[in-house]
Amino acid sequence: MYRLFAQKLMMVAFLLCLPAGMACAAGSGHIETTILEIRATPPGMTATGGYLSITNHSDKDERLIFVRAPFAAKSEIHTMINDDGVMKMRKLTDGLSVGAGETVALAPGGLHLMFMGITAPLTPGQMHNVTLEFASGAILRVMGAVKKPADIGGAAGQTHDHKHDHKHDHKKDHKHHD
Numbered sequence: 685m686y687r688l689f690a691q692k693l694m695m696v697a698f699l700l701c702l703p704a705g706m707a708c709a710a711g712s713g714h715i716e717t718t719i720l721e722i723r724a725t726p727p728g729m730t731a732t733g734g735y736l737s738i739t740n741h742s743d744k745d746e747r748l749i750f751v752r753a754p755f756a757a758k759s760e761i762h763t764m765i766n767d768d769g770v771m772k773m774r775k776l777t778d779g780l781s782v783g784a785g786e787t788v789a790l791a792p793g794g795l796h797l798m799f800m801g802i803t804a805p806l807t808p809g810q811m812h813n814v815t816l817e818f819a820s821g822a823i824l825r826v827m828g829a830v831k832k833p834a835d836i837g838g839a840a841g842q843t844h845d846h847k848h849d850h851k852h853d854h855k856k857d858h859k860h861h862d
């Protein structure tokens with residue numbers, strides 16, 4: 685009887701964690717994110733990028749170590765490096781550091797979540813939950829909105845001048861190979 689009650693309590697605790705951008709681990713709530721923007725994919729394209737900002741409100745350094753998306757076989761954290769004048773994507777094998785009190789922005793042309801092994805096209809307007817796991821044990825379920833490439837980052841006050849650069853970067857992203 686008591687055990688059943690405890691299970692119910694845990695269920696309630698779990699359900700309370702569901703709203704997007706709320707951290708779920710015991711004693712956390714220290715991580716906040718913007719809505720995740722996922723780049724739409726045309727049919728046949730199996731990899732795409734996701735962008736959001738992550739803020740660590742605590743006084744301890746935090747690290748994003750794992751990403752899970754229901755629509756992708758594999759999700760990674762990538763950065764862009766300049767390799768002799770050629771921009772290339774690199775997996776962050778040790779995760780993404782978010783220092784105490786810091787905000788890290790993932791945006792086209794730089795840091796991004798890389799979703800691979802996508803079997804069905806992601807079309808603008810779709811919403812998908814994506815799970816972010818941090819080194820402290822904090823687990824965050826964020827709401828991901830699929831958007832056209834031109835619409836990504838629009839809320840951040842991008843100008844028309846930047847659009848050219850973004851398209852350029854997207855092409856590079858598409859060349860992603862394992």
Ligand SMILES: [Cu+2]
Nearest residue numbers: 762773798860
């Ligand atoms: Cu990538």
